[in-house]
Amino acid sequence: MKKTALHPSHLKYNAKMVEFAGYEMPIQYSSIKEEHHAVRNGAGVFDVSHMGEIQIVGKEASDLVDYIFSNNVRTLTAEQIQYGFMLYEDGGVVDDFLVYKINDQSYLFVVNAANKDKDYEWILKQNTFDADVIDKTDQFSEVALQGPRSEAILQSLTETDLSSLRTFTFTECTIDGETFLVSRTGYTGEDGFEVYGGHEATRSLFERLIDDYDVTPCGLGARDTLRFEAALPLYGHELSAEITPLEAGLSFAVSFEKEDFIGRKALEKQKEEGLRHRIVGLELLDKGILREGYEIYKDEDRIGRITSGYLSPTLEKPIAMALIDRPHTKKGTEVEIKVRKRMLKARVRNKKFLA
Amino acid sequence: MKVPKNLYYTDTHEWVKVDGDKALIGITDFAQNELGEIVFVELPEESDPVEKGEEFSAVESTKAASEIMSPVSGVIVEVNNELEEAPELLNEDPYKYWIVKIELEDESELETLKDADAYQKLIEE
Numbered sequence: 277m278k279k280t281a282l283h284p285s286h287l288k289y290n291a292k293m294v295e296f297a298g299y300e301m302p303i304q305y306s307s308i309k310e311e312h313h314a315v316r317n318g319a320g321v322f323d324v325s326h327m328g329e330i331q332i333v334g335k336e337a338s339d340l341v342d343y344i345f346s347n348n349v350r351t352l353t354a355e356q357i358q359y360g361f362m363l364y365e366d367g368g369v370v371d372d373f374l375v376y377k378i379n380d381q382s383y384l385f386v387v388n389a390a391n392k393d394k395d396y397e398w399i400l401k402q403n404t405f406d407a408d409v410i411d412k413t414d415q416f417s418e419v420a421l422q423g424p425r426s427e428a429i430l431q432s433l434t435e436t437d438l439s440s441l442r443t444f445t446f447t448e449c450t451i452d453g454e455t456f457l458v459s460r461t462g463y464t465g466e467d468g469f470e471v472y473g474g475h476e477a478t479r480s481l482f483e484r485l486i487d488d489y490d491v492t493p494c495g496l497g498a499r500d501t502l503r504f505e506a507a508l509p510l511y512g513h514e515l516s517a518e519i520t521p522l523e524a525g526l527s528f529a530v531s532f533e534k535e536d537f538i539g540r541k542a543l544e545k546q547k548e549e550g551l552r553h554r555i556v557g558l559e560l561l562d563k564g565i566l567r568e569g570y571e572i573y574k575d576e577d578r579i580g581r582i583t584s585g586y587l588s589p590t591l592e593k594p595i596a597m598a599l600i601d602r603p604h605t606k607k608g609t610e611v612e613i614k615v616r617k618r619m620l621k622a623r624v625r626n627k628k629f630l631a
Numbered sequence: 632m633k634v635p636k637n638l639y640y641t642d643t644h645e646w647v648k649v650d651g652d653k654a655l656i657g658i659t660d661f662a663q664n665e666l667g668e669i670v671f672v673e674l675p676e677e678s679d680p681v682e683k684g685e686e687f688s689a690v691e692s693t694k695a696a697s698e699i700m701s702p703v704s705g706v707i708v709e710v711n712n713e714l715e716e717a718p719e720l721l722n723e724d725p726y727k728y729w730i731v732k733i734e735l736e737d738e739s740e741l742e743t744l745k746d747a748d749a750y751q752k753l754i755e756e
């Protein structure tokens with residue numbers, strides 16, 4: 277099993293470790309609930325060094341990215357970031373990720389750890405351009421500092437004015453004497469930063485944040501409850517080779533204005549013919565907790581399944597995201613969920629759980 | 632990890648405390664620690680019959696649901712309703728807070744369960 281450079285720190289802070297995407301990663305330190313609330317109300321820091329970094333560089337880098345990515349990277353200026361998808365010809369998703377534009381001839385894809393090798397192979401296969409594809413995953417460590425206190429904390433460690441670093445932009449900056457790439461991004465629904473740097477420098481920063489700034493170390497458990505409450509999709513759950521961005525309700529990251537890209541025709545056809553099913557929000561009306569994989573019924577017919585579900589730590593209510601056949605996706609529709617031996621009542625709602 | 636001597640145990644981390652012709656059933660210290668903070672307990676109905684090995688309840692943490700298997704056969708004569716409002720009691724003192732009380736159908740089933748030493752060995756593996 278692979279280990280990140282921060283592995284010794286996880287042991288030092290008494291993390292419970294699990295296998296995730298081939299890495300030994302912290303699932304929690306104190307408790308998922310405590311870590312979750314720390315990010316909503318203060319600040320938490322995550323080791324996300326397992327994320328993949330793939331660089332596209334060369335004269336025709338923009339052309340390659342434009343062809344394999346669903347969103348319109350040509351609208352980006354240097355140091356801007358965009359969310360989008362690589363799609364299969366049939367509109368299914370290879371991966372969802374952020375693209376960092378360094379300049380017209382250099383882009384960085386920050387991809388899901390579990391998909392990295394698949395993504396890299398896919399990009400190589402599509403690369404008929406004058407561009408190089410480089411797997412840089414092992415060269416960086418990465419931490420995510422998330423929560424309303426993040427800016428004040430990080431600001432006290434750098435000369436760079438972070439108040440002017442807008443959401444979905446990045447910059448190079450010196451923190452504690454070391455050079456990092458810092459972006460105003462995250463996966464929690466809170467303000468925060470993702471910080472990329474050398475292995476030792478990132479490990480020191482991680483410990484400094486915890487020891488000197490009272491930042492809570494957070495594991496993959498809280499990372500998932502936080503992204504879930506913010507209705508952010510997770511590949512393999514709300515998106516997959518079988519669930520298109522349109523079905524997931526993420527058409528904002530698909531640009532039909534730009535030139536051809538892989539998967540475009542399939543999505544246009546899907547748009548024209550109408551969707552068969554969609555990702556919706558659910559709230560449980562009976563007592564219990566909705567979990568991934570539970571089946572959903574309407575009048576004895578199976579109409580879908582839960583893709584992610586929790587007792588929301590923030591709302592203290594059982595909510596879920598689910599893939600449901602139309603027309604049962606209409607808000608207010610009452611459905612039944614099979615939970616072990618029981619059938620529990622739930623209602624379709626929007627995904628703005630925190631609004 | 633606490634493993635009291637006077638209880639019987641299962642491979643699936645339930646404990647059994649015999650009280651006359653009845654058995655109290657709960658989850659072990661090891662189980663609650665593995666689960667993390669418990670946020671919901673699905674309780675069965677009183678007077679439901681259960682078979683040894685049958686799933687009759689579920690204990691859920693923030694992360695996941697874990698099914699509870701009955702270590703013995705019999706009829707559920709009482710459920711611990713306290714856990715409905717305060718599921719975290721199973722974290723605080725897993726051997727004090729039982730989940731159900733079962734009227735034993737066949738006392739010889741107890742012989743198939745592990746004693747404290749055997750269970751201790753199991754969780755050390």
